[in-house]
Amino acid sequence: MKKESNKARSKGIQLDFLLSLMFLIFGIALLYSGFTWKVIPSAWMIVIAIVYILLFLILTIAIFVRQPVWARLLRRIFVLILCAVVGIGCIYIQKAKEAINKISAPATTEEQVLILVAKSAKMKTDADLRDKTVGIQNGTDKTNGVYAKKQLNKAASGIEFEEDSDYTALLQKLMDGGLDAVAISNSRYRAAADSIPDLKAKTKTLTTYTYKRKNIAGSSKDINNEVFTFYVTGIDEVGDPNLDLHSDVNILMIVEPKAQNITMVSIPRDGYIPNYEADNANDKLTHTGMYSLNDVLKSAENLLGFSIDYYVKISFSSVISIVNKLGGITVNVPISFCEQDENRSFEQDDLICLNAGEQKLNGKQALAFARHRHSYVNQDLGRNQAQQQVMKGMMKKAMSLSGISKLDDLLDTVSKYASTNLSSDQISNFASAQLEGKKNWTIRSIYLDKGAFDTRMTASIADWPQDVYLFNKTEINQVRDAYKGAENRGKMKAFNFDLQDLYANTPKSSMDSNIVWSDQAQNPH
Structure with a gap:
C-alpha cells in the first residue's frame, strides 16, 4: 500500500511539474507578446x-508541500484557469497586432487594370486587339489609363485609343458595340458593376495587367514628442476605404502630443481649390478624392501652406460600428431633425429622429447626426460642425481607459474601414503613451465658415456650373497661425507686435494665383 501511495504521489508530482511547465511556457509567450506589441507600457510589463515569476515560484514550491487531496486538486484547477487566461491574453494581443498591421498601409499596393471586351468577342489575348479601338479614361483614373495604354501598345500594334473622362460613357459604348475594349482599374470596375446592371452580363475580362503602386509615405516625426498634422479623409459609403470616391469628410488635425492638445479644422467638401492632378484647374475639394488620395492631400497642402504628415482614409459609415463598440458618444445636437438611416431609407419606420440638446448617441444616431445637413441654414457648414462633434466624441472615448480596454475590438472594427500611413510601431507607441499619460486631451475647433458660396465651373464636371465654397483668406491665415503656434509653443521666443499691423507675423495666404477667395465671388449666396 505504501509503495502504491508513493507511486501515486510521484505521478501527482509529475503532473504538477507538467502544469507548472505549461504555466511557464504560456507566461513566456505572454511576456514576449506584450513587450513586442509595445502598446502596454514597459513599466507595466x-x-x-x-508578479508572474513570483506566482510561478510559489506554485512550483507548493508541489513539494504535503497537502490534502482536495487542496492539490484546487491548485491544479487554479493553474489550468491561469493558463487559460494567459492563453486568451496571448490571442488578444496577436489579434490586436494583426489589426494594427491591417490599418497601417504597406509601402506598395497591388493595382490591377482590366481590359474588358464584349461577352461575344472572339478575342483570346491582348495581342488580338491589333487595329482595334480601345477606350481609355483620361480623367480621375488617368494614371491607370496611361499605364494601360503603354501595356497595350507593347502587346499589339495599330490600336486606336478613344479617350473620355467618364467610365460610364466608355462602358456603355463598349456594350453597344461602339468600342472593341475598355481599360479600367479593378476598383473602378467594382464600383461600375454596382451602378450598371448589365455590365457583368455583357462583358468579360480579356486580360489583367498588374503593377505595384507606391503608397504615400508618412513623416518620420516622433509623434509622441513632436507636433504633427493628421488629415482625415472620408467617403460617405459602406465598404472598402481604398476606393477612390468623393472625399466627403475632410478634417485636419494639428496634434500637440506634449501639451496633449488637438486643433481640429473642418474643411468644407465644396471648397473651391486648385486640383493638383487636374493641372491645378479649380475644382471642388470633394472631387479630388475621385482622382487619388494623393490628390486630396496635395491639393489641401497647397491651400493650407504647410505639409500634411499623416492621413487616415475611412469609410465614414463605419462610425456605426465604432460608436457602438465604444458604448456610445455624447454630443450636443443643435437642432431637432429626422434623417435617413445608414441604408439611405426614408421609410417612416427607418427614419432616425433626434431632438436638440446634449445626449448620448448610439452608432446609427451618430451617423445620422454626421450626415444630416438640410435642416441647417448653412447646410454643409452645419454638417461640418456635427462631424467634428462626432470625431471628438469618438476620440475622447477611444483615448480614455475604458476605450483603451476595448482596443482589440476597436482595432478589429477600424481595420475593416480605415487605412493610414502611420506605421504599426507608431500606432502602438502612441497608444502606450496614452496609457501612461495622466492628463486628459484638450480638443478645440476651427470652423471655416466665413467664406462665401458662389456658382463656378469645376475641372471634374465641365458641363455645367456648380455651387462651390470660396474660402475666406483670413480663415486660412487663422489655420496657418494655429499650426505655427503649435510648432512654437513652449519655445522661448521674443514676443513683439506692431500696433499698425497686428497680422504682420501671421503666415501669409497661399500665393497660388489660381485660388479664388471669397471677396472675388461673382454671385455670393
Whole structure:
C-alpha cells in the first residue's frame, strides 16, 4: 500500500511539474507578446513579469508541500484557469497586432487594370486587339489609363485609343458595340458593376495587367514628442476605404502630443481649390478624392501652406460600428431633425429622429447626426460642425481607459474601414503613451465658415456650373497661425507686435494665383 501511495504521489508530482511547465511556457509567450506589441507600457510589463515569476515560484514550491487531496486538486484547477487566461491574453494581443498591421498601409499596393471586351468577342489575348479601338479614361483614373495604354501598345500594334473622362460613357459604348475594349482599374470596375446592371452580363475580362503602386509615405516625426498634422479623409459609403470616391469628410488635425492638445479644422467638401492632378484647374475639394488620395492631400497642402504628415482614409459609415463598440458618444445636437438611416431609407419606420440638446448617441444616431445637413441654414457648414462633434466624441472615448480596454475590438472594427500611413510601431507607441499619460486631451475647433458660396465651373464636371465654397483668406491665415503656434509653443521666443499691423507675423495666404477667395465671388449666396 505504501509503495502504491508513493507511486501515486510521484505521478501527482509529475503532473504538477507538467502544469507548472505549461504555466511557464504560456507566461513566456505572454511576456514576449506584450513587450513586442509595445502598446502596454514597459513599466507595466516589468511589473507583470515580476508578479508572474513570483506566482510561478510559489506554485512550483507548493508541489513539494504535503497537502490534502482536495487542496492539490484546487491548485491544479487554479493553474489550468491561469493558463487559460494567459492563453486568451496571448490571442488578444496577436489579434490586436494583426489589426494594427491591417490599418497601417504597406509601402506598395497591388493595382490591377482590366481590359474588358464584349461577352461575344472572339478575342483570346491582348495581342488580338491589333487595329482595334480601345477606350481609355483620361480623367480621375488617368494614371491607370496611361499605364494601360503603354501595356497595350507593347502587346499589339495599330490600336486606336478613344479617350473620355467618364467610365460610364466608355462602358456603355463598349456594350453597344461602339468600342472593341475598355481599360479600367479593378476598383473602378467594382464600383461600375454596382451602378450598371448589365455590365457583368455583357462583358468579360480579356486580360489583367498588374503593377505595384507606391503608397504615400508618412513623416518620420516622433509623434509622441513632436507636433504633427493628421488629415482625415472620408467617403460617405459602406465598404472598402481604398476606393477612390468623393472625399466627403475632410478634417485636419494639428496634434500637440506634449501639451496633449488637438486643433481640429473642418474643411468644407465644396471648397473651391486648385486640383493638383487636374493641372491645378479649380475644382471642388470633394472631387479630388475621385482622382487619388494623393490628390486630396496635395491639393489641401497647397491651400493650407504647410505639409500634411499623416492621413487616415475611412469609410465614414463605419462610425456605426465604432460608436457602438465604444458604448456610445455624447454630443450636443443643435437642432431637432429626422434623417435617413445608414441604408439611405426614408421609410417612416427607418427614419432616425433626434431632438436638440446634449445626449448620448448610439452608432446609427451618430451617423445620422454626421450626415444630416438640410435642416441647417448653412447646410454643409452645419454638417461640418456635427462631424467634428462626432470625431471628438469618438476620440475622447477611444483615448480614455475604458476605450483603451476595448482596443482589440476597436482595432478589429477600424481595420475593416480605415487605412493610414502611420506605421504599426507608431500606432502602438502612441497608444502606450496614452496609457501612461495622466492628463486628459484638450480638443478645440476651427470652423471655416466665413467664406462665401458662389456658382463656378469645376475641372471634374465641365458641363455645367456648380455651387462651390470660396474660402475666406483670413480663415486660412487663422489655420496657418494655429499650426505655427503649435510648432512654437513652449519655445522661448521674443514676443513683439506692431500696433499698425497686428497680422504682420501671421503666415501669409497661399500665393497660388489660381485660388479664388471669397471677396472675388461673382454671385455670393
